[in-house]
Amino acid sequence: MSTLLEVSGVSVTFDGFRAINNLSFQIGPAEMRAIIGPNGAGKTTFMDIVTGKTKPDEGRVIWGDENVSLLKMSEAQIARAGIGRKFQKPTVFEEQTVRANLLMALKHERSPLQVLFFKAGPTDAERVEELAAEIGLTEQLERISGELSHGQKQWLEIGMLLAQDPRLLLVDEPAAGMTPSEREHTTSLLVQAAKTRAVVVVEHDMEFVRRLNCKVTVLHEGSVLAEGGLDHVTQNQKVIDVYLGR
Amino acid sequence: MQQGFLSKNPSVPVFLGILAAFTLLITLTAEGTGTGAVSATFVKVLGRTLCLALIAVAMDLVWGYTGILSLGHFAFFGLGGYMIGMWLMYQRTRDIVVASLADTPIPATETEINDAIGNQIFGVVGSSEFPAIWVFADSLPIQLALVVLVPGVLALVFGWLAFRARVTGVYLSILTQAMTLALALYLFQNESGLRGNNGLSGLQNIPGLEAVPPATVTMWFFWASALALGLGYLLAAWIVSGKFGSVIRGIRDNEARVRFLGYSVEAYKLTVFTLTACIAGVAGALYYPQAGIVNPAEIAPIASIYLAVWVAIGGRGRLYGAVIGAVVVSMLSTWFTGGRAPDINLGFYTIKWVDWWQVALGLSFVLVTLFAPKGIGGLVDIFTDRRKAGVAGEAGK
Numbered sequence: 001m002s003t004l005l006e007v008s009g010v011s012v013t014f015d016g017f018r019a020i021n022n023l024s025f026q027i028g029p030a031e032m033r034a035i036i037g038p039n040g041a042g043k044t045t046f047m048d049i050v051t052g053k054t055k056p057d058e059g060r061v062i063w064g065d066e067n068v069s070l071l072k073m074s075e076a077q078i079a080r081a082g083i084g085r086k087f088q089k090p091t092v093f094e095e096q097t098v099r100a101n102l103l104m105a106l107k108h109e110r111s112p113l114q115v116l117f118f119k120a121g122p123t124d125a126e127r128v129e130e131l132a133a134e135i136g137l138t139e140q141l142e143r144i145s146g147e148l149s150h151g152q153k154q155w156l157e158i159g160m161l162l163a164q165d166p167r168l169l170l171v172d173e174p175a176a177g178m179t180p181s182e183r184e185h186t187t188s189l190l191v192q193a194a195k196t197r198a199v200v201v202v203e204h205d206m207e208f209v210r211r212l213n214c215k216v217t218v219l220h221e222g223s224v225l226a227e228g229g230l231d232h233v234t235q236n237q238k239v240i241d242v243y244l245g246r
Numbered sequence: 247m248q249q250g251f252l253s254k255n256p257s258v259p260v261f262l263g264i265l266a267a268f269t270l271l272i273t274l275t276a277e278g279t280g281t282g283a284v285s286a287t288f289v290k291v292l293g294r295t296l297c298l299a300l301i302a303v304a305m306d307l308v309w310g311y312t313g314i315l316s317l318g319h320f321a322f323f324g325l326g327g328y329m330i331g332m333w334l335m336y337q338r339t340r341d342i343v344v345a346s347l348a349d350t351p352i353p354a355t356e357t358e359i360n361d362a363i364g365n366q367i368f369g370v371v372g373s374s375e376f377p378a379i380w381v382f383a384d385s386l387p388i389q390l391a392l393v394v395l396v397p398g399v400l401a402l403v404f405g406w407l408a409f410r411a412r413v414t415g416v417y418l419s420i421l422t423q424a425m426t427l428a429l430a431l432y433l434f435q436n437e438s439g440l441r442g443n444n445g446l447s448g449l450q451n452i453p454g455l456e457a458v459p460p461a462t463v464t465m466w467f468f469w470a471s472a473l474a475l476g477l478g479y480l481l482a483a484w485i486v487s488g489k490f491g492s493v494i495r496g497i498r499d500n501e502a503r504v505r506f507l508g509y510s511v512e513a514y515k516l517t518v519f520t521l522t523a524c525i526a527g528v529a530g531a532l533y534y535p536q537a538g539i540v541n542p543a544e545i546a547p548i549a550s551i552y553l554a555v556w557v558a559i560g561g562r563g564r565l566y567g568a569v570i571g572a573v574v575v576s577m578l579s580t581w582f583t584g585g586r587a588p589d590i591n592l593g594f595y596t597i598k599w600v601d602w603w604q605v606a607l608g609l610s611f612v613l614v615t616l617f618a619p620k621g622i623g624g625l626v627d628i629f630t631d632r633r634k635a636g637v638a639g640e641a642g643k
């Protein structure tokens with residue numbers, strides 16, 4: 001299987017604390033992957049490194065068919081290269097409408113001058129309608145997104161990621177604070193997305209991970225402790241010791 | 247497209263209508279063109295106020311919409327004034343020198359004329375040489391271009407350094423204060439080439455227009471200021487109404503999210519910062535001929551802070567709020583510090599407004615920030631919300 005993202009031998013230290021320690025990780029072009037691990041295992045730092053927010057001290061991060069290094073690129077360049085990121089807290093532009101949020105995320109030229117003279121065409125409007133239907137916010141398109149419920153904001157953010165049409169989606173704890181029915185919707189959104197692109201979900205909630213029904217990577221102290229199916233890793237003694245046993 | 251833009255932004259035609267009606271009213275009553283009920287001096291005050299409203303619109307764009315609290319935009323305003331002032335002063339002095347040398351039996355050479363002009367302009371700082379920066383002072387088109395270019399390039403360089411280093415928030419505000427302070431201190435020096443603390447003066451005398459009555463010239467500047475404000479407002483409204491506006495408001499509310507959507511936040515900040523500096527330059531170039539003098543004190547750090555206070559009191563994030571703030575606060579300021587406001591006698595102490603106005607202004611700034619973050623412009627919401635609620639109520643029946 002070809003790889004879309006390859007992280008190898010990456011380490012990063014914050015004030016003497018080794019947040020990521022010789023981490024290696026690979027994901028294919030259309031794959032769902034869950035990353036679990038206790039607090040401080042380096043899950044968020046891992047995402048920061050892939051999206052360009054944090055520069056590692058050593059190691060390589062190789063992306064795509066052309067095997068380009070992400071380490072020399074800015075956050076915006078990495079996003080344009082096809083990596084979308086969802087934050088743990090729902091982050092949408094609360095003072096703007098759902099439609100404006102989605103329009104801003106749609107895949108188009110991003111330079112100031114081109115955006116200044118940009119005019120949304122009929123295909124853009126269609127795409128926004130499609131996305132809104134997918135995330136279940138058709139009725140809310142003209143609402144100010146700050147008025148949405150917590151779950152709706154999470155979906156809007158996922159919708160914004162899909163609007164970017166990324167090849168890799170990094171999703172940080174999408175189910176946190178959701179009701180069971182909201183979780184179900186979120187699960188189906190992510191599973192649907194993973195059919196055509198890579199999706200990496202960082203999650204605490206084992207039940208949610210089980211529903212995603214995918215390969216699991218367990219992080220501990222900044223490196224991979226175990227990898228495989230959920231049942232496989234949950235039977236791993238090391239995993240039980242550091243994570244599940246507590 | 248234009249129709250769609252105006253119908254989607256009802257405040258724009260309303261604002262332009264009010265501005266046009268106001269301009270017409272003053273034109274009909276002014277000394278220069280109408281009944282004379284409004285003196286030329288007061289028309290100048292009004293024209294200057296329109297220029298201040300224009301820089302307030304620029305400030306709203308950079309602060310209210312993009313979230314960059316620049317406390318240095320008055321530096322760009324002052325530079326615009328200096329650039330047009332160089333031509334005004336050079337040309338007028340030249341006209342006077344040429345006229346005075348016309349009677350001499352031997353016609354004066356170009357060098358003699360230039361020396362005489364240099365003496366006239368720079369005698370006050372003990373020099374008669376033209377500094378290198380005056381090389382284009384004889385060309386109106388070039389100096390007009392510099393009105394936009396000098397503030398623009400300064401903003402571009404400063405902004406590039408600051409935004410690239412990801413300086414944000416209060417640190418950026420302090421940096422912009424340092425910029426305007428450094429520029430003011432530099433201009434205070436006699437060696438700066440711009441006459442040190444004397445600044446450039448006599449700017450109200452427009453070369454070539456000696457035959458036109460001053461009251462008429464005053465009207466021309468008033469009209470030009472109104473036109474510039476109208477165009478600046480239209481430009482700003484157009485910028486914030488589209489996707490670009492969405493992006494900059496996104497930057498204001500959540501910079502990281504915008505970055506992870508693939509937008510280069512720094513490029514957007516730099517674009518807005520530079521564009522607003524250019525608008526400020528134009529506003530300054532219209533303001534100072536109506537004030538008559540531009541000197542380094544004009545771009546002291548406090549001036550840019552006042553600008554932020556106007557926008558905050560008027561209501562940021564809405565362009566008309568910036569205009570309301572600039573007009574109301576600067577007019578009140580003129581009235582209170584002009585000595586015409588009646589003192590309040592408390593028996594044991596007399597409140598002299600000349601001294602106490604600043605305290606009152608500072609206090610109202612604090613109160614607005616704490617209790618009415620939408621500012622005076624927020625009052626408009628009460629009206630439109632009520633109307634919208636009314637319409638919705640009708641529809642419900």
